[in-house]
Amino acid sequence: MTTKLSVNINKIATLRNARGGDVPSVTQIAIDAQKFGAQGITIHPRPDERHITRKDVYDLKPLVTTEFNIEGNPYPDFIKMVLEVKPEQVTLVPDAEDAITSNAGWDCKTHLDKLTDIVSTFKNAGIRTSIFLDPNPEMVEWAAKTGTDRIELYTEAFAKEYPNDPEAAIKDYYETAVKATEFGLGINAGHDLSLENLKYFSDNIPNLLEVSIGHALISEALYMGLENTIQAYLKRLAKW
Ligand SMILES: CC(=O)[C@@H](O)[C@H](O)COP(=O)(O)O
Numbered sequence: 001m002t003t004k005l006s007v008n009i010n011k012i013a014t015l016r017n018a019r020g021g022d023v024p025s026v027t028q029i030a031i032d033a034q035k036f037g038a039q040g041i042t043i044h045p046r047p048d049e050r051h052i053t054r055k056d057v058y059d060l061k062p063l064v065t066t067e068f069n070i071e072g073n074p075y076p077d078f079i080k081m082v083l084e085v086k087p088e089q090v091t092l093v094p095d096a097e098d099a100i101t102s103n104a105g106w107d108c109k110t111h112l113d114k115l116t117d118i119v120s121t122f123k124n125a126g127i128r129t130s131i132f133l134d135p136n137p138e139m140v141e142w143a144a145k146t147g148t149d150r151i152e153l154y155t156e157a158f159a160k161e162y163p164n165d166p167e168a169a170i171k172d173y174y175e176t177a178v179k180a181t182e183f184g185l186g187i188n189a190g191h192d193l194s195l196e197n198l199k200y201f202s203d204n205i206p207n208l209l210e211v212s213i214g215h216a217l218i219s220e221a222l223y224m225g226l227e228n229t230i231q232a233y234l235k236r237l238a239k240w
């Protein structure tokens with residue numbers, strides 16, 4: 001089983017918004033990223049529209065011919081928009097409106113009733129659900145109780161520790177992935193994954209279905225070009 005690469009294009013919108021026009025075009029990048037081999041497009045429309053706007057979400061829907069993954073904190077407006085757009089997947093992320101970026105996974109035990117209700121709403125609409133989760137094996141059981149299809153391993157801690165001690169960096173993620181498989185949950189991963197750390201991560205996490213990567217990938221594309229960068233990521237994920 002090869003892990004799918006979903007390219008997060010938030011940072012294209014960041015650059016576009018810097019001048020208020022349509023350069024670079026978020027929609028054209030989505031088309032081209034898929035042409036270059038991306039197996040999904042991920043966006044994270046935040047309430048302040050710092051990068052991806054609501055308009056982007058609707059504009060992108062007909063253009064994503066691979067898999068469309070919309071991430072966000074399930075505020076009522078977010079839920080309404082996702083139900084209207086109907087992406088292949090929605091990823092629930094518990095970040096505060098003013099957070100500089102996503103910075104934690106869900107406490108599924110504390111928020112069990114809320115998450116169960118939201119997961120059910122999306123699944124009844126035919127949208128696959130994924131819950132952003134810290135690498136904590138004990139949280140997997142609570143994630144499973146929500147009825148979610150998948151978890152997304154929040155990989156910032158791995159990315160930070162990997163250069164110093166790869167085995168220590170992967171340990172909790174491996175154990176969480178094993179537990180997720182035991183509970184029948186699909187496994188996604190994302191946040192701060194890069195060309196440097198991705199192969200080690202994907203080689204050591206069993207049953208990894210999808211990685212969503214944006215910040216590093218778009219930054220690396222400034223030097224290598226988008227097509228070369230996407231191809232380099234796909235090579236890291238290939239299981240020869
Ligand atoms: C959930 C996650 O870790 C990232 O997908 C997040 O979307 C990054 O958001 P920013 O691009 O706003 O940093």
Ligand SMILES: NCC(=O)COP(=O)(O)O
Binds near residue numbers: 071189190193214215
């Ligand atoms: N879910 C993670 C994602 O979509 C991209 O995170 P990052 O690569 O921008 O840190």
